[in-house]
Amino acid sequence: xxxxxxxxxxSVREGDSSxxxxxxxxxxxxxxxxxKQEPGAGLQLLTYIxxxxxxxxxQRLTVLLNKKxxxxxxxxxxxxTGDSAIYFCAAFGGATNKLIFGTGTLLAVQP
Amino acid sequence: xxxxxQTPKHLVMGMTNKKxxxxxxxxxxxxxxxxxxxxxxxxxxxxxxxxEKLSINESVPSRFSPECPNSSLLNLHxxxxxxxxxxxxxxxxxPGATNTGELFFGExxxxxxx
Numbered sequence: 001x002x003x004x005x006x007x008x009x010x011s012v013r014e015g016d017s018s019x020x021x022x023x024x025x026x027x028x029x030x031x032x033x034x035x036k037q038e039p040g041a042g043l044q045l046l047t048y049i050x051x052x053x054x055x056x057x058x059q060r061l062t063v064l065l066n067k068k069x070x071x072x073x074x075x076x077x078x079x080x081t082g083d084s085a086i087y088f089c090a091a092f093g094g095a096t097n098k099l100i101f102g103t104g105t106l107l108a109v110q111p
Numbered sequence: 112x113x114x115x116x117q118t119p120k121h122l123v124m125g126m127t128n129k130k131x132x133x134x135x136x137x138x139x140x141x142x143x144x145x146x147x148x149x150x151x152x153x154x155x156x157x158x159x160x161x162x163e164k165l166s167i168n169e170s171v172p173s174r175f176s177p178e179c180p181n182s183s184l185l186n187l188h189x190x191x192x193x194x195x196x197x198x199x200x201x202x203x204x205x206p207g208a209t210n211t212g213e214l215f216f217g218e219x220x221x222x223x224x225x
Contacts, residue, residue, distance in 0.1 A: 092212030
């Protein structure tokens with residue numbers, strides 16, 4: 001089945017750019033998502049990209065998709081302390097037709 | 112109204128208790144979900160309701176019993192739980208009956224089983 005992997009931890013300074021990476025295994029995944037979870041809260045849908053796109057920009061967020069390498073990244077420009085959270089990559093579609101979450105990346109923003 | 116509301120936010124129960132978690136959305140979404148999330152882990156799908164009918168049960172033990180009284184409400188009835196069932200239980204909804212992965216989550220109900 002689909003396997004979605006992320007690095008566990010990323011630390012950046014306030015004002016820098018953050019890049020969170022994700023790899024997935026099922027090349028037939030149709031939608032790829034980024035969700036944010038703040039401490040003690042539910043998940044918030046941040047952005048998504050269709051599998052036939054290479055890039056999507058939404059204000060401070062840029063999503064890049066390399067379909068050949070099955071690699072997805074989320075760039076947050078001008079990272080703020082309020083961006084500190086766990087970020088989950090998720091892939092939908094493919095063999096299971098289910099949403100498969102990655103392991104999550106904890107982003108720590110230092111003032 | 113773009114919210115998914117879950118109650119209670121916190122619940123402590125003994126292994127012999129019966130309790131329920133509730134979820135409500137007024138966005139007109141046609142599918143509703145229950146997820147279980149352990150600390151530092153991604154959410155795990157438990158149940159999916161589509162047009163008020165159970166469409167997916169991820170082999171969840173029968174001590175968890177979902178109910179969808181109408182298109183806006185989703186309940187999770189709990190009975191004879193085990194301490195390892197302690198977790199954050201997340202409700203979500205999606206606009207279409209067919210899931211595309213676009214989910215709107217509630218804040219969760221944190222359950223502790225003693």
